[in-house]
Amino acid sequence: MKLHRITAMLWNYYYDTIHSADRLFDVFYWPILDIFIWGFMTYFIQGLSEVRLINVILGGILLWVFIWRASQDIAVYLLENFWTRNVYHLFASPLRTSELAISLFIVGAVRSFVAFIVMAILSYLLYGFKVISFNILHFSLFVLILFLFAWGIGLLISSFIFRWGSRVQVLAWSIIWVIQPFSCVFYPLSALPLWAAKIAVFLPTTHVFEGMRASLQGLAINYQSLAYAFLFSVIFLIISAWVLSLAIKRSKHRGLLAKPE
Amino acid sequence: MNVIEVKNLVKTFPSKNGKVKAIDNISLSIKKGEIFGLLGVNGAGKSTLTNILTGLTLPDSGTIKIFGKDFLIHEEEIKTRSNIATAYYDLNRSLTVRENLIVYAKLYGVQNYQKKIQELTEKFMLTSHLRTPIKFLSSGERTRTVLVKSLLNDPELLFLDECTVGLDPDMAEIVRDYLLQYNKETGCTIVFTSHYMQEVERLCQRIAFLYQGKIIKIGNAQSLLKELNLQRVSLHFSNNIEEAKKLLHRENIPFDENNGILVFWVKNREKILYPLLEKFVKYKIVFDDIHLNKPTLEEYFIKKSRENKR
Numbered sequence: 227m228k229l230h231r232i233t234a235m236l237w238n239y240y241y242d243t244i245h246s247a248d249r250l251f252d253v254f255y256w257p258i259l260d261i262f263i264w265g266f267m268t269y270f271i272q273g274l275s276e277v278r279l280i281n282v283i284l285g286g287i288l289l290w291v292f293i294w295r296a297s298q299d300i301a302v303y304l305l306e307n308f309w310t311r312n313v314y315h316l317f318a319s320p321l322r323t324s325e326l327a328i329s330l331f332i333v334g335a336v337r338s339f340v341a342f343i344v345m346a347i348l349s350y351l352l353y354g355f356k357v358i359s360f361n362i363l364h365f366s367l368f369v370l371i372l373f374l375f376a377w378g379i380g381l382l383i384s385s386f387i388f389r390w391g392s393r394v395q396v397l398a399w400s401i402i403w404v405i406q407p408f409s410c411v412f413y414p415l416s417a418l419p420l421w422a423a424k425i426a427v428f429l430p431t432t433h434v435f436e437g438m439r440a441s442l443q444g445l446a447i448n449y450q451s452l453a454y455a456f457l458f459s460v461i462f463l464i465i466s467a468w469v470l471s472l473a474i475k476r477s478k479h480r481g482l483l484a485k486p487e
Numbered sequence: 488m489n490v491i492e493v494k495n496l497v498k499t500f501p502s503k504n505g506k507v508k509a510i511d512n513i514s515l516s517i518k519k520g521e522i523f524g525l526l527g528v529n530g531a532g533k534s535t536l537t538n539i540l541t542g543l544t545l546p547d548s549g550t551i552k553i554f555g556k557d558f559l560i561h562e563e564e565i566k567t568r569s570n571i572a573t574a575y576y577d578l579n580r581s582l583t584v585r586e587n588l589i590v591y592a593k594l595y596g597v598q599n600y601q602k603k604i605q606e607l608t609e610k611f612m613l614t615s616h617l618r619t620p621i622k623f624l625s626s627g628e629r630t631r632t633v634l635v636k637s638l639l640n641d642p643e644l645l646f647l648d649e650c651t652v653g654l655d656p657d658m659a660e661i662v663r664d665y666l667l668q669y670n671k672e673t674g675c676t677i678v679f680t681s682h683y684m685q686e687v688e689r690l691c692q693r694i695a696f697l698y699q700g701k702i703i704k705i706g707n708a709q710s711l712l713k714e715l716n717l718q719r720v721s722l723h724f725s726n727n728i729e730e731a732k733k734l735l736h737r738e739n740i741p742f743d744e745n746n747g748i749l750v751f752w753v754k755n756r757e758k759i760l761y762p763l764l765e766k767f768v769k770y771k772i773v774f775d776d777i778h779l780n781k782p783t784l785e786e787y788f789i790k791k792s793r794e795n796k797r
């Protein structure tokens with residue numbers, strides 16, 4: 227593993243970002259839109275409830291951005307190189323799959339934090355929500371678990387891209403929104419119907435958002451369920467990495483990295 | 488010393504009607520400092536061979552040694568010391584020429600890359616395009632950018648897969664000159680793929696002819712290309728064709744017959760064709776028309792592969 231090759235890919239993504247309105251758009255536009263819509267709606271409903279509903283909802287939106295951006299960016303930046311058939315030259319270069327994966331982890335993480343910071347500032351200005359009211363230890367733990375899971379998803383989508391080419395790109399944008407309703411981002415696990423709850427407890431995200439609500443309300447955190455979420459995400463990430471390496475190997479067997487058109 | 492040693496390489500691809508044997512048991516060695524030509528018609532297997540040697544495609548079986556090392560074990564080191572250019576694959580289209588070159592310079596760990604990029608883009612006349620995204624370049628400019636990329640790391644082994652396609656003749660000439668000079672100065676080994684005979688003739692010291700995944704001929708460029716000096720003779724008859732066929736049989740010249748046209752090949756006009764034509768006159772075998780052509784590469788390969796099957 228060589229640092230200079232990872233930074234080379236980071237430059238690649240940086241240049242991609244400054245040349246592409248889309249890439250800038252999706253760090254800022256959607257997260258900001260979320261803050262506005264959900265925030266105002268909660269503000270409206272707030273009167274009906276006792277708890278500081280707005281904090282819980284904004285906390286959900288803010289944490290969600292980590293898994294959202296980190297998983298999607300991995301696939302999107304990889305796709306960028308597929309669309310342009312630049313993969314041919316990348317794979318002829320000494321770049322290793324592990325270096326490619328790590329560079330994608332980093333770009334996803336960095337963009338998540340950028341979006342998070344923008345959203346945090348906006349939440350404070352609009353609703354007086356202070357991010358610093360998060361317990362920093364809890365928060366770091368949540369973000370870590372979300373990143374691990376997001377990277378796993380990102381690598382899995384990437385392996386689909388290697389397997390089926392850029393025609394499966396819709397997955398890059400949609401998988402995460404299938405997971406969201408089951409992840410209890412905005413409502414507690416107890417609010418789900420039984421069948422959905424069965425799926426939800428399985429997902430690491432559910433445990434993170436349950437933990438977040440407890441943390442924000444000053445309640446005790448269930449560390450056992452967070453340990454499960456952590457372990458699940460690590461194992462999932464390892465499996466995804468393995469699937470990706472198989473998918474790349476298959477592409478090389480089929481000659482898909484250099485297929486005549 | 489052999490820079491490339493390939494033994495019993497086989498590669499099949501699945502295709503609509505079964506399987507394609509893109510590489511059919513190829514063994515090959517290429518020496519250090521050699522400019523080696525892979526010549527063959529479309530679909531002969533030139534790109535597949537190049538892609539296997541650059542780690543883009545995995546072979547079904549066979550062994551590959553590059554720089555004396557097993558390719559699969561030392562892939563990273565081997566790739567750091569070699570490079571590839573082709574007219575068929577661009578760099579990242581949204582990035583500018585300069586940005587792409589920076590990314591690849593860093594990937595290959597090039598020291599002092601700003602200077603290197605400056606030098607090479609000057610040589611390939613791209614300095615005015617440094618800030619242009621690839622997607623706004625002409626195909627020739629894109630190809631030149633890829634060529635610059637392939638030279639960034641001062642490769643000891645350079646693969647060029649149809650790298651002059653789409654360049655205008657002047658530019659292609661400049662590229663060939665540069666490659667010859669680079670080879671002479673650095674002793675870089677070059678594997679050059681093309682279906683243009685003249686180009687290969689100018690550059691390469693040794694050539695392998697590929698046809699349907701097989702090497703049907705390999706050797707010194709000069710002597711192999713001399714063989715291509717064959718002439719194809721077509722004689723058109725409206726009558727007398729039977730007598731003409733008898734004469735060719737007597738002279739031991741194999742021919743094809745097609746709608747009153749007899750087609751055969753001669754190596755030497757003075758020694759074979761002219762005496763033959765004199766015999767036609769002597770026996771009063773009249774033909775209507777005669778055509779002499781140099782064969783296209785394609786015709787040559789078909790002829791060669793027929794001979795091989797016999």
Ligand SMILES: Nc1ncnc2c1ncn2[C@@H]1O[C@H](COP(=O)(O)OP(=O)(O)O)[C@@H](O)[C@H]1O
Nearest residue numbers: 480481482485500509529530531532533534535
């Ligand atoms: N990735 C691939 N999948 C399926 N068939 C392929 C692939 N790459 C090459 N082929 C087939 O293998 C044969 C050799 O192709 P190629 O090596 O590209 O030839 P050349 O470069 O000499 O024109 C052709 O029949 C081609 O269609």
Ligand SMILES: [Mg+2]
Nearest residue numbers: 533534535649
């Ligand atoms: Mg080819």
